[in-house]
Amino acid sequence: MIIQLDSTISTPDKEAIISRIRSLEYKTTEVQTQRSAYIVAIGKRDFDIRQLGQLSGIADIHRVSDDYKLVSRKWKIGRTSVNLGDGVYIGDGSLAIMAGPCSIENEEQVQKTIDHLVKNGVRIMRGGVFKPRSSPYAFRGLGIDGLKMWHTLARKAGIKIISEVMQVSQIAEMHDYVDVFQVGARNTQNFNLLDELGKVDKAVMIKRGISGTIEELLYSAEYVFAAGNEKLILCERGIRTYERASRNTLDVNAIPILKEKTHLPVVADPSHGIGIREFVEPVALAAVMAGADGIIYETHQEPEKAASDGQQTLDFEESSRLIRRLQQASILLHEF
Template sequence: VITGPCSIETEEQIRAVVAHCVENDIKMMRGGVFKPRSSPYAFRGLGLDGLKLWHEIASEAGIKIVTEVMQTSQIEEMYPYVDVYQVGARNSQNFNLLDELGKVDKAVMIKRGISGTIEELLQSAEYVFSGGNEKLILCERGIRTYERASRNTLDLNAIPILKAKSHLPVIVDPSHGIGIRAYVPQMALAGVMSGADGIIYESHAVPEKAYSDGQQTLDFAQSARLASWIRESFAMRKGFDLL
């Protein structure tokens, strides 16, 4: 289970989310300090200073950090403060970035492109792998289709296919996958039952006040319930011979 806000906003917010993770035995926290936004006027993150503050607070609590790297120049400066480099959907075919991440000895989570195919996601992973970094995680986060009832279309078909085509762990992001808070838990549990190795979702103390993606973010009470349900679902899945 990986959870946290879309954007790292303030020290108070970091401490609240870290405390939530500790209380619910969640070992990894997601969040963005460099944010690729559709509008140049939207909040774009606290940058490296925010990451340093986050790392200081999270490391004291034993929480690992998953955060997005957007360009090659950020890799080295982020290195001391990050546990998993996230390659976002918009950068999943940024081959220069993927090449450079192949040279680091930390895990890299690659999200599927906004309209990317399963094969393209695997080829993106191959770029990192061919550079020598075998610490790879694949993430299904929904793809853009003609359907407008949800933010994206979460492609659960991809989970067993990716598991069959590679040896890599596969996780599901239901927050971006459906983009509607009320349905994130259902899609998270569907991801587990589809064979995913983990779930990454967004949480915030007060989602309505989040700087970004509040409409798809769970509050702490909802997040605590979901984390418990996810663990129960993994335990239940162990009994299914087909999985």
């Protein structure tokens, strides 16, 4: 059960609500986010929720059977839209496009990518400065200095930044230089990291784990929401299966299922989802037609020379074509 409290609720009224809930043998957890205050009540006893709804200080009350209550669509009719500022949204009904290199390499690369995005009307740039790599000898990013350089160039062009945070200690130093914290597939169940990201007033995009279920992804989002952050985005990026013909298996099924289960925006990552450059475009288009709120993919001026993931990275010509086709697919979908 989720109880949304009035913004002007008094302390005595809140205490009376909690006391009444506990008298029904329900456990209560208070959640204060950027947008509202909630009480999450867990219990098995059946009762008429009108007994609570009549109490002073309650704005709304809902029964939610899902264990992931706050991110469940069962209590929130309208879908969540994440506002990144300056007219940039994810989940507002338009298709959000996020593109950039796997790794931020140098100032020239960043500027060329920004120029490419601006030319094509894309407002969000992805890129890694802290890179989790399977091999300890692979390029692992430029770190915070690279992020500061990127931020300076991006701000001049009106571009928003999404970048991966790998550990709790990086949150504070990255905070002023990113618009969206990305939680990578390897950290989807790093609950200490999720808890801390729940305490910041920045958007968070959580990628599905390498072998994670849809339910586990929703539980991860619940950690962030319960800790106080409603600015959440979910990302289907492909899962590890027995199939060896592609890097991963992009679960297109997950997109409509997530849209049915949660009010949060859902985006897809076709670059990691299939891992083969020539197939990124059809997979991205399939994700849009499945209902994705956004697409995040990798592009580089010279993929063959990219520091990482060149085999799945589009060059700028391929990227421009993909952007046009994504926009056409989104328009077509809304005409149905």
